[in-house]
Amino acid sequence: MNLRRTLVMARKELLHIVRDPQSLAIVIAMPVILVLLFGYGVNIDLKGLLVVVLDQEGSQQSEDLLKHLQASSYFHVAATVNQYGALTRALDRGDAKAGVVIPWDFSQRLHAGGPVQVQALVDATDDNSANILTGYLQSVIQSYSAQLQGDWLQNHGVAAPEVPVVVQTRTWYNEDLESSAFIIPGILALVMSVIGAFLTSLTIAREWERGTMEQLISTPVSAGEIMLGKLLPYFVLGMMDTILCALLAIYWFKVPFRGSFLTLMIASAMFMVVVLSMGFFISVLAKGQFAASQIALITTFLPAFLLSGFLFAIEQMPIPLQVVTHIIPARYYVTVLKKIFLKGTPLALLYADLIPLAIFTLVLGVLATRSFHKRLS
Amino acid sequence: MTNETYSVVLDGLTKRFGSFVAVDNVNLQVRRGEVFGFLGPNGAGKSTTIRMLCGLLRPSAGHATVAGYDVARSPEQVRQRLGYMSQKFSLYADLTVMENIRLFAGLYSVPEKQKPERIAWALTMSNLNGRESLITGALPGGWKQRLALGCAVLHKPPILFLDEPTSGVDPIARRQFWALIHQMADEGVTVFVTTHYMEEAEYCNRLALIDRGTVVALGSPSELKDRAIEGDLLLLECSRPGEALESLRRVPGVRDTAVFGSALHLVVEDAATAEPAIRNAMLRLSNEVRRLERIRPSLEDVFVALTASRRAARERTA
Numbered sequence: 001m002n003l004r005r006t007l008v009m010a011r012k013e014l015l016h017i018v019r020d021p022q023s024l025a026i027v028i029a030m031p032v033i034l035v036l037l038f039g040y041g042v043n044i045d046l047k048g049l050l051v052v053v054l055d056q057e058g059s060q061q062s063e064d065l066l067k068h069l070q071a072s073s074y075f076h077v078a079a080t081v082n083q084y085g086a087l088t089r090a091l092d093r094g095d096a097k098a099g100v101v102i103p104w105d106f107s108q109r110l111h112a113g114g115p116v117q118v119q120a121l122v123d124a125t126d127d128n129s130a131n132i133l134t135g136y137l138q139s140v141i142q143s144y145s146a147q148l149q150g151d152w153l154q155n156h157g158v159a160a161p162e163v164p165v166v167v168q169t170r171t172w173y174n175e176d177l178e179s180s181a182f183i184i185p186g187i188l189a190l191v192m193s194v195i196g197a198f199l200t201s202l203t204i205a206r207e208w209e210r211g212t213m214e215q216l217i218s219t220p221v222s223a224g225e226i227m228l229g230k231l232l233p234y235f236v237l238g239m240m241d242t243i244l245c246a247l248l249a250i251y252w253f254k255v256p257f258r259g260s261f262l263t264l265m266i267a268s269a270m271f272m273v274v275v276l277s278m279g280f281f282i283s284v285l286a287k288g289q290f291a292a293s294q295i296a297l298i299t300t301f302l303p304a305f306l307l308s309g310f311l312f313a314i315e316q317m318p319i320p321l322q323v324v325t326h327i328i329p330a331r332y333y334v335t336v337l338k339k340i341f342l343k344g345t346p347l348a349l350l351y352a353d354l355i356p357l358a359i360f361t362l363v364l365g366v367l368a369t370r371s372f373h374k375r376l377s
Numbered sequence: 378m379t380n381e382t383y384s385v386v387l388d389g390l391t392k393r394f395g396s397f398v399a400v401d402n403v404n405l406q407v408r409r410g411e412v413f414g415f416l417g418p419n420g421a422g423k424s425t426t427i428r429m430l431c432g433l434l435r436p437s438a439g440h441a442t443v444a445g446y447d448v449a450r451s452p453e454q455v456r457q458r459l460g461y462m463s464q465k466f467s468l469y470a471d472l473t474v475m476e477n478i479r480l481f482a483g484l485y486s487v488p489e490k491q492k493p494e495r496i497a498w499a500l501t502m503s504n505l506n507g508r509e510s511l512i513t514g515a516l517p518g519g520w521k522q523r524l525a526l527g528c529a530v531l532h533k534p535p536i537l538f539l540d541e542p543t544s545g546v547d548p549i550a551r552r553q554f555w556a557l558i559h560q561m562a563d564e565g566v567t568v569f570v571t572t573h574y575m576e577e578a579e580y581c582n583r584l585a586l587i588d589r590g591t592v593v594a595l596g597s598p599s600e601l602k603d604r605a606i607e608g609d610l611l612l613l614e615c616s617r618p619g620e621a622l623e624s625l626r627r628v629p630g631v632r633d634t635a636v637f638g639s640a641l642h643l644v645v646e647d648a649a650t651a652e653p654a655i656r657n658a659m660l661r662l663s664n665e666v667r668r669l670e671r672i673r674p675s676l677e678d679v680f681v682a683l684t685a686s687r688r689a690a691r692e693r694t695a
Contacts, residue, residue: 008483012469012476019471211465218431218461219484220453374452376433 001228005221009229016203017233026199031191031241035248038183042311049133050078052096054087061107065118068144069100074136091123098122098133110148173256173342181256184249185337186310188242188268189330190301195238196275197282197300198293200231204283205292217374227372231276235269238276242268249341258344266347267340267354270361271333275300277364284371304330309338329364332357384409384536384567385430389439392425399425401590402439407569407583409535412562414581415571416676422590423571424464427540430569431461444536460529464540468525470514474505477513477528485532499527502557519550526557530566537561539570543577555580575677586680593683598676605679608632609648613641613655614668621664628658635681640668642678 017023051069055062069075078096081087087099101119103109109116120137124130153159207213216226246264249255279296286292304310307321308330314322325331332353339345339353347354385407392400400422407413415423428434430441432452440447446454468477478499487495500506503523505516513521522542530537539558543551559580562568570581578584579598586594586601594605615621618641622634625643630651633644645651648671659666674682 002486005484005486008480012472012480015472015476016469210470211463211467212469214433214463214465215461215467216484218433218456218459218463219481220456220486221484222453374432375435376428377435 001222001224006225006229006232009221009225010232013203013230014233017237023199023203026194027237027241030194031187031245032248034187034190035184035245035253038187039180039249039253042179042183047073048076049074049098049136050096051075052087052090052099053077053080054082054084054099054101055080056104057102057106059107061110062102065102065106065141065144069140072136072140075140087121091121094123096123097129098137100137180253181342182338183311184253184255185341186308186334187249188245188337189271189304189308189310189334191241191245192238192268192272193275193300193304193330194297195234195241196272197279197296200234200276200279201283201286201292201296202289204230204280205287205289208283208287209289214376217376223372223374224369226374227280227369231280234276235272238272239265239268242272255341257341259340260344260346263347263350264337264340267333267336267350267357270354270357271329273361274329274333274357274364277361277368280368281364281371284368300330303328304334307331308334310334326356329357329360332360382408384411384444385413385569386442387426387430387439388441390426390429390436390441391438392422392429392434393437398590400429403587403590403592405585405592405595407567409567410562410565412558412568412570412580412582414578414584415569415587416573416575416578416581416584416680417571417587418573421587423573423587424540426587427461427538427569427571430455431459431538432456457532458534458536460532460534460537462525462529462537462539462542464544466521466525468513468521468528471512473510473512474500474503474516474524475509477524478531481528482531487532495531495533499524499531503527517550519546519553522546522550522554523557526554530561535565536567536569539568541571541573543572543574551577575675575680578676584676586683588680588684588687593687594679601676601679602674606644606674606682608644608646609651610672610674610678611643611645611648611651611655612637612668612670612672613643613666614639615641615659616665616667617662620662621659624662625655625658628654630654633682633685635678642672642674644678644682 017027053066053069055066066077070077079090081090084101087101090096091099099121101121103117103119106116106118118141120134122130122133122137204213207216217223221229242264246257250257278300282295282299283292286295306312307314307317307325307328309325310330314325314331317325335353336350336357339350383406385405387403387405390400390403391398403422403426415426417423425434429436430443430448432448432455436449440449442448443455444458446458448455469480472480475496478496482492482495500509503520503526505511505520505524505527508516513524516524526539526542537558543554546554555577558568558570562582572578581598583597584595584601585592594601596604613621613625618636618639622636622641625631625634625641628651630646631643631654632646635642643651643655645655652669655669656666
C-alpha cells in the first residue's frame with residue numbers, strides 16, 4: 001500500500017464530487033432535507049385531535065365534562081353542534097376525528113346515581129389512530145367520573161376510599177413521548193446509506209462505464225489503493241454529515257443527547273464502513289451506473305428505512321420480518337443510535353448491537369476487497 | 378531479462394471467451410525501438426491481445442513477456458514499464474488538463490524531483506502550454522488524444538501500447554500524432570499500436586495483419602506488398618466498372634477483381650499475358666478501357682488477398 005498513490009486517488013475523487021452538482025447536493029443538502037422532513041413532517045404523535053360535540057343537555061355538569069375534554073392537550077373541540085346530523089356530517093367531511101354526544105338527561109342521571117352513557121363516534125379509517133383516540137377519550141372521561149365520585153363522597157362526609165392498586169406510570173428516555181426524538185436519530189442511518197452505498201456505487205460504476213477504470217488499472221496503482229482512495233473522501237463526508245445531522249437533531253429539534261459523542265462516532269464509523277463496502281461490492285458486480293445505483297438503494301436505503309426500526313418498531317413486525325431484520329446492518333446501527341441519544345448507554349453496554357455490526361463491517365469489508373481485481377472480464 | 382533485443386514476445390498467446398476464440402495462438406517478437414503495427418478489422422482480436430499484454434486480461438493459453446516479464450505471472454512488474462492508451466478516451470473529462478497530468482504522475486509514482494520536468498514535457502508534447510486549467514472534456518479530439526498520450530508516458534516507459542489511438546481524430550491531428558510516436562521510437566521506446574486504418578499502417582516499421590484472431594501476415598509494409606500477392610496487380614479504369622467487375626472474373630488468368638474508388642483492381646497471374654485478354658474481353662462488352670496498368674498493391678489489397686484466400690480455404694475444409 002503506497003500512501004502517496006492512495007492520496008492521489010482520494011484527491012481525484014474529491015475533485016469529481018466538487019465538480020458534480022448532483023453529488024454536492026446529495027452530500028450537503030440531502031442530510032438537512034431529510035432531518036427537516038422527518039423532524040417536521042413525520043409526527044406520529046396524536047395531539048390536538050379535532051372533536052365535534054353535541055351537548056343535548058347544556059347543563060352545568062355537561063359543560064364541566066367538556067371543559068375536561070378541552071383541557072387535555074390531546075383534544076381540541078372544533079365545533080359544538082345542536083343536531084345529530086351535523087355531527088355525522090362533520091365526521092363524513094373529515095372536519096373532526098371524533099364526535100362526542102352528551103345525552104339530554106346527563107345531569108339528571110348523575111344525580112340519581114345511575115350509570116350515564118356518553119356516546120363517542122370515532123373515525124376509524126386509520127385503525128391505529130382510532131385506537132389511541134378511543135383510549136384518550138376513555139381516560140379523560142374516567143378521570144372525570146373519578147373526580148365526580150370523590151366530590152360526592154366528600155359532600156356526604158365520607159372520606160374517599162383508597163384504591164388498592166394504582167399504576168404509577170413514568171415514561172423514561174423519551175419523557176415527553178415525542179415521536180421526533182424516536183425518529184430523528186435513525187435518519188443518520190438513511191443519510192449514510194445514500195452517501196456510502198449510493199454515491200460510491202455510482203462513482204465506481206461510472207469508471208467502468210466510461211473506460212477510465214481500464215486506464216486506471218493499467219497503471220501501477222494497486223487494487224487496495226484504488227479502493228481506499230475512492231472510498232476515503234466518502235468516508236470523511238459521511239462522518240461530517242453524521243455530525244451535521246446530530247447537531248440539527250440536538251440543537252434544532254431538541255432531541256435529547258445523553259450518550260458520549262465518541263461512542264456515536266465509533267458506531268457511525270463502523271456503519272459507514274459497512275455501507276461503503278456494500279456500495280463498492282455492488283459496483284464491482286454491476287459495472288453499470290444505473291444498475292449499481294438501483295441495487296445500492298434497494299439493498300441499503302430501503303432496509304434502513306423499513307426494517308431497521310427507524311420508523312416502525314421491530315417488535316411490532318410479523319415474526320418472519322423480525323427474523324429478516326437480523327441480517328440488516330442498519331438495524332443494529334439504528335438501535336445503537338437510539339440508545340446513545342435517548343438512553344445515554346455507554347459503549348461497554350452496547351455490545352449486543354455493536355458486535356453484530358462489527359461482524360458486518362469485517363465480512364463486508366473483506367468481501368469488497370476480495371471482489372475487486374485489476375483485471376477486465 | 379530473457380531477451381535484450383525483443384521488448385515484446387508473444388508465444389502461442391491465446392484468449393478464449395467461452396467457445397469463442399478471440400486470439401488464436403499468436404506468435405510475435407517486437408524489437409526494441411520498433412513501431413509495430415497490429416492491423417485488422419474490428420473484432421479481429423487486436424484489443425484483446427493488447428489487453429493481455431498490459432496484464433488486464435489473463436491469457437487462456439500461451440505466454441507473453443513484456444520487457445522481459447511474464448504478463449500473467451508478474452503483471453505489476455509489467456505495468457511499471459508500460460504506457461497504455463485504451464481505445465476509449467480514458468482521461469477524466471471533469472478534471473482540468475493539469476489535474477489529469479498530476480493524477481497520472483502520482484499513479485505512476487514519478488519521483489518528486491523529476492515531476493516538474495515531466496509535467497512541462499507532457500504539456501509541451503500535447504501542445505497545451507497555457508491551457509493547464511481547461512476542463513479536459515471540453516478539448517477538441519486531437520488535443521485530448523495527445524494529452525492522453527502525454528499522461529501515458531509521464532513515467533518514461535520503455536514500451537508503449539496504443540489501442541486505436543487515432544480513431545475519431547481529424548487527419549491533420551492524426552499526422553501530428555504519428556510524428557510524436559516516431560519521435561518517441563527514435564528515443565528507444567518500443568511502440569505497439571493497433572489500427573484498422575490501412576493507410577495508417579504505412580507509418581509502422583513492421584506490421585502483423587490479424588484476422589479472426591490469427592496473424593495472417595507479418596513484415597514491413599513494403600515486404601508485405603511485394604510478397605503477399607501471388608501474381609500481379611492491375612488497375613483498370615473503364616466506362617462501366619460494375620459490369621466489368623463480374624465479367625472479368627471469367628477471363629482466364631484473372632484471379633480476383635475488386636472495386637477501388639472509381640477504378641477496379643485486378644489480381645492476375647501474369648500482367649503481360651492477362652493484359653491483352655482483358656482488353657479483348659472489354660472490347661466484346663464494348664466497355665471502353667480508359668486506363669489499364671500494372672500497379673504496386675496497397676496494404677488493403679494485401680489484406681483483402683490474404684483474408685479472402687484464407688476464408689476460401691476454410692470454407693473448403695468445412
